[in-house]
Amino acid sequence: MIDNPQSIYEKMREQGYSRRDFLRFCSYIAAAAGINATGLSTVVKALETKPRPPVIWLHYQECTCCSESFIRASHPVVADIILDKISLDYSELLQAAAGVQAEEVLSETIKKYRGQYLMTVEGSIPTNNGGVYCTIAGRTSLDRVKEIAEGAKAIIAWGSCASWGCVQSANPNPTGATPVHKIITNKPIIRVPGCPPIADVMAGVIVYLLAFDRLPELDHFGRPMSFYSKRVHDSCYRRPYYDAGLFVESFDDGSAKKGHCLYKTGCKGPVTYNSCGIIRWNNGVSYCIQSGHPCIGCTEENFWNNEPFYQHLSSFPGFGIETTADTIGATVGGIAVAGIAAHAIATNIRKRKTIGENASHNAHDDNDTKPADKQEGGE
Ligand code: SF4
Ligand code: SF4
Structure with a gap:
């Protein structure tokens, strides 16, 4: 001492x-x-x-x-x-x-x-x-x-x-x-x-x-x-793919290779609060999602007992970027959440449809086109 x-x-x-x-x-x-x-x-x-x-x-x-x-x-x-x-x-x-x-x-x-x-x-x-x-x-x-x-x-x-x-x-x-x-x-x-x-x-x-x-x-x-104060989802560089409805369906599929959103492989980023997407790990080099693995929600209560790591969340979150753990705590379970979630689903389905239509138009196009390029009048 x-x-x-x-x-x-x-x-x-x-x-x-x-x-x-x-x-x-x-x-x-x-x-x-x-x-x-x-x-x-x-x-x-x-x-x-x-x-x-x-x-x-x-x-x-x-x-x-x-x-x-x-x-x-x-x-x-x-x-x-x-x-x-x-x-x-x-x-x-x-x-x-x-x-x-x-x-x-x-x-x-x-x-x-x-x-x-x-x-x-x-x-x-x-x-x-x-x-x-x-x-x-x-x-x-x-x-x-x-x-x-x-x-x-x-x-x-x-x-x-x-x-x-x-x-x-x-x-x-x-x-x-x-x-x-x-x-x-x-x-x-x-x-x-x-x-x-x-x-x-x-x-x-x-x-x-x-x-x-x-x-x-x-x-x-x-x-x-x-x-x-922010969800991993809010600073995730894969977020444009989530918003565009482009998801990895299973590890190592074509979407995984393109770096699409990991939501369907179990990513808990939408309900997890941490600074990983901003500060990152190992001298700011990378973090779980950047390494191709879904967030398992390691900062959240009971994350070992919550939904299985590789199963997607049972609800489809659509909270805004400014939402904090406190405000989510105050609104979860309410009609407002159901409305927001329904809106997010509808938005994603619409976007996916638009993307699908564009994709068939441009079928000969590349494999690497980013979703931002394919969105027309996205929200
Ligand atoms: S669900 Fe996961 S991989 Fe997809 S945008 Fe959100 S945090 Fe990123
Ligand atoms: S599992 Fe933990 S370290 Fe990995 S992205 Fe999620 S909150 Fe960050």
């Missing part, structure tokens, strides 16, 4: 980063977190002057993919500085200490920084049979999470396990796997779901807390609006 924590800027300078690198990093992280130009100076000042916050990073029933994702963030500073210098007060996965030594660090951090430390959790917490399915240092994760949460300033639930329960809570949920917010109810909790969450989203959340010393704007599930 560091007695006099340095600011992120001081740490960057010590590691040989220039002032320009620092400013670039601030811009990058502010953009990722949806902070506008007026907020950028606050980010710069905070990272320049504020000591890094004490963080206790806990691991329970999980595969560690959230940490794996984080250390592969696209900006080198995230791994070099944010993770290295922020998360290591206590991190069961990454700390060098083990056994008694690690436990001493944990209790010292809890005591010394009571009311100040950030508690982050990866993994769900088993509650069946007194929580015996996950024990650390002879104590159940259920006991530990309650005790450590007591002195925490705020909690971040990393990934779908800590946010929803994820695969461990899939039917029949033998361990009674439970997300953090169902166990801790008296602390502010930010949920950052995903299996795993995008590294730049994780970094953006931490930096936001550090810079503004308050929670970012959250939706009614506790997810930061700047990253989870």
Whole structure:
């Protein structure tokens, strides 16, 4: 544990980063977190002057993919500085200490920084049979999470396990796997779901807390609006094919080769909230849909128990691009939704008919024509 924590800027300078690198990093992280130009100076000042916050990073029933994702963030500073210098007060996965030594660090951090430390959790917490399915240092994760949460300033639930329960809570949920917010109810909790969450989203959340010393704007599930307010469908580059009614029917068919919409092969993009289509993965290189696989809805509650991965949604969504999880929550099941869905179906059928007619006119035409070229008076 560091007695006099340095600011992120001081740490960057010590590691040989220039002032320009620092400013670039601030811009990058502010953009990722949806902070506008007026907020950028606050980010710069905070990272320049504020000591890094004490963080206790806990691991329970999980595969560690959230940490794996984080250390592969696209900006080198995230791994070099944010993770290295922020998360290591206590991190069961990454700390060098083990056994008694690690436990001493944990209790010292809890005591010394009571009311100040950030508690982050990866993994769900088993509650069946007194929580015996996950024990650390002879104590159940259920006991530990309650005790450590007591002195925490705020909690971040990393990934779908800590946010929803994820695969461990899939039917029949033998361990009674439970997300953090169902166990801790008296602390502010930010949920950052995903299996795993995008590294730049994780970094953006931490930096936001550090810079503004308050929670970012959250939706009614506790997810930061700047990253989870739009559906994957809304930023999908295959969206023109969806709107045009051009779908992949089975993997490796002609439509798959042309990159058409994956809705019929089970894509959950229309009901999934994440920034994949904007931020993407692996330094912004790609994401599931770009790699030819339908979105499986990994940020959503019960995604393992919901409709099968390769079966298309039972309803045909047609919500507008500005719709958020909150507004969908308020309208789902209503007549309005039925009307919108019916409109979307009718629109797609009309478009497909037009496309079909055009296609037969141009039958000798190429195989690669884009739907935008074929739409006439599309909506
Ligand atoms: S259904 Fe899936 S593949 Fe098709 S446009 Fe929406 S998100 Fe993209
Ligand atoms: S595209 Fe869907 S399944 Fe893939 S990472 Fe994004 S939200 Fe998760």
